[in-house]
Amino acid sequence: MSLARRGTLTVAVLSLLTLAAGQAAAAPVHAPAPAATAAQxxxxxxxxxxxxxxxxxxxxxxxxxxxxxxxxxxxxxxxxxxxxxxxxxxxxxxxxxxxxxxxxxxxxxxxxxxxxxxxxxxxxxxxxxxxxxxxxxxxxxxxxxxxxxxxxxxxxxxxxxxxxxxxxxxxxxxxxxxxDSARTTAAGLKLIGDELARKGLNTPAAQTSPAGQTSTAAAGWWATKVDSIEVSDDEEPWFKGGAEMFALVTGFGQDGKARVDSVTMPYLDYDGTVYYPNQILVNWSNYKYNLADVVLMEDDGDTNYLALAQAITAVLLTIADQGTYIPLVNAVLAALPSSWWTDDPDYVDSWYTLAKNSSGRLNGAAANGWMSVSPYFVQQF
Known part of the structure; x- marks a missing residue:
């Protein structure tokens, strides 16, 4: 399956870590580059x-x-x-x-x-x-x-x-x-989650009871659900092996730290096909604000998930909650291994400022896909 838009990975990671306009850009922050090299x-x-x-x-x-x-x-x-x-x-x-x-x-x-x-x-x-x-x-x-x-x-x-x-x-x-990209992607996304947690990021959200006290057994939480989704690509070469799709959802966590949640989408097998997954995309109880960004990517084989985890973590640690979104372009560029400029992982499309109450069809920013979403309340018993 060929869904990639190679050479645009920078856009993907920038959208991953970009915070919405409304304030002048912060001073450049140089994150430490991960150990992986382009040859890796x-x-x-x-x-x-x-x-x-x-x-x-x-x-x-x-x-x-x-x-x-x-x-x-x-x-x-x-x-x-x-x-x-x-x-x-x-x-x-x-x-x-x-x-x-x-x-x-x-x-x-x-x-x-x-x-x-x-x-x-x-x-x-x-x-x-x-x-x-x-x-x-x-x-x-x-x-x-x-x-x-x-x-x-x-x-x-x-x-x-x-x-x-x-x-x-x-x-x-x-x-x-x-x-077997399904196996490597699952292991890779788990590694990213573990790395973020190890650095104190992506901590579980505490729920608040009506009395104002924190509780781990709230009545439920609001989510954004993917009702249908399609990705399109004009070229599908015969030599492509299996690719695994996944989404990265980013925003500010309840603790005020930037966070990234990964969502696997193994059903996205073919271009030009509409899928109806009824899949939870965003768990809003994890986020402080009612906005998040979504980046859709695929692993074609050469993705180094440890380097990806280190790069994302290095940048997230430089971001402080200032109430508005601030682009940290220099920090992202400093963190990216040079191999990511051309190949892995592949950027497919992105959705900016997905809101808690978003519904209906949303076209991707790269015009390579669309998804229909709806608010959904997950009841806890």
């Missing part, structure tokens, strides 16, 4: 490409080749367990290689090493199934993160490279090696 994110792509080449070479074993063909018959399949169940020496060797690649990817994304299998293999397009079943030799490629790539490198079982047109679906079957 590219590690995932390089690892995927090496695994694609190794998988292609292993397909010289006819029995293992048949097992892979059967494995992808229903969609994406975890590569390490698939190879581990095989008896062919080439497959068993590949299983060990892929398991190590899974661990290296988890490290490159700033996540723990116990996430389990991350790399998957699938047909690039279901229409290739007939040729594959008829005996056509498949090529293997890594799912490319760059939506605007002109070519894609694929490998055959002899290790030779083939340059494929990125905009034309190949006639020859192609296996794509990509990430």
């Amino acid at each position: 994110g590219a590690k995932v792509t390089r690892i995927e490409q090496q695994v694609a080449q190794d998988l292609a070479r292993s397909l010289s074993d006819t029995g293992w080749r048949s097992q892979v063909r059967a494995g992808v018959s229903t969609g994406a399949v975890e590569l390490s367990p698939l190879a581990g169940r095989a008896t062919a020496p080439a497959a068993r060797q590949l299983a060990a290689t892929v398991a190590e690649a899974d661990r290296r990817i988890a490290g490159a994304k700033g996540l723990g090493l116990d996430l389990g299998p991350l790399l998957r293999v699938q047909l690039a397009d279901p229409s290739m199934r007939a040729a594959l079943d008829a005996g056509a030799e498949p090529l293997v490629a890594a799912a490319v993160g760059d939506d605007h790539a002109a070519t894609v490198t694929a490998y055959d079982r002899a290790g030779r490279t083939h340059t494929l047109d990125a905009r034309t679906l190949p006639a020859q079957p192609v296996y794509l090696v990509d990430l």
Whole structure:
């Protein structure tokens, strides 16, 4: 799925941390840059490409080749367990290689090493199934993160490279090696939440009883619910692997500190499709004011969540509640690793000044999506 608007990540993070006009901009604040470098994110792509080449070479074993063909018959399949169940020496060797690649990817994304299998293999397009079943030799490629790539490198079982047109679906079957982005995104968003909490940000909101006393058992809280949502993109290249969508909601917490809440949106699979999730987007009990901003993003694979968490935390710690929104452009620019200017994570769209009483259709600022929302009271019993 291609929903990204690459090269505009700065806009996404700025909207994440921008506070509404009404006061002159504060003096520049330089946040410490996170440890991750531009090369860090590219590690995932390089690892995927090496695994694609190794998988292609292993397909010289006819029995293992048949097992892979059967494995992808229903969609994406975890590569390490698939190879581990095989008896062919080439497959068993590949299983060990892929398991190590899974661990290296988890490290490159700033996540723990116990996430389990991350790399998957699938047909690039279901229409290739007939040729594959008829005996056509498949090529293997890594799912490319760059939506605007002109070519894609694929490998055959002899290790030779083939340059494929990125905009034309190949006639020859192609296996794509990509990430289980649902698993990595869930772990990454948890890491961001943990990092914010560790720094004293995103603390749970205390509820106030009618008598003015704080209580953890209030009658309920108001929320903004997503009734329907659609994202649009004119280009959807065949070489894209699975992408995971998530939203970042920001505002001032009840304690007066800036906060960010993440919301996973795994159902947003296809462009040009209207979804009706009835999903809670904003829990207003977490926020001091009745305004928040929403940024919709996707992880195409190379996102380093530890670096993202460190960058967001560094900037949030510089923001004080002054009753109005103040842009902290220099602080954000100082915090961003250089790799984020081009690739990861991908900015999709943003919604500014979402209000507690907002309802109806809201178009995104980047004109790449819309959502219909409504106020919703969550009753506590």
